[in-house]
Amino acid sequence: MPDSDLAAAQLIFGELLTNALRYGRAPIFAQVRRAGGHALLQVEDAGPCFSLGALCGFVESGEFREGGRGLMIVGVLSPSVRVDRLDRQRCRVTAELPVHLR
DSSP states (O other), rough: OOOOOOOOOHHHHHHHHHHHHHHHOOOOEEEHHHHHHHHEEEEESSSOOOHHHHHHHHHHHTOOTTTTTHHHHHHHHHHHHEEEETTEEEEEEEHHHHHOOO
């Protein structure tokens, strides 16, 4: 994996974990797995789910506020970010990155 891909993966995973620790509730699960030509970075917690739609307004408005900045960074670095409510008590965020092998 090129250094730029590794740096992006580290930043994305760090942002997702930070959000789970800050806004979520235990138990928190994190995993990185490979699916085809992509790395899937997933963080799941028992906190409230949220909508990525709110981030679109944040980016388009050009506002600079504390909340949402980390997920905005994740959205810029990842070609695909998904938020899934697993049940009433669990939320999972998945960010996808292409994997370039040397």
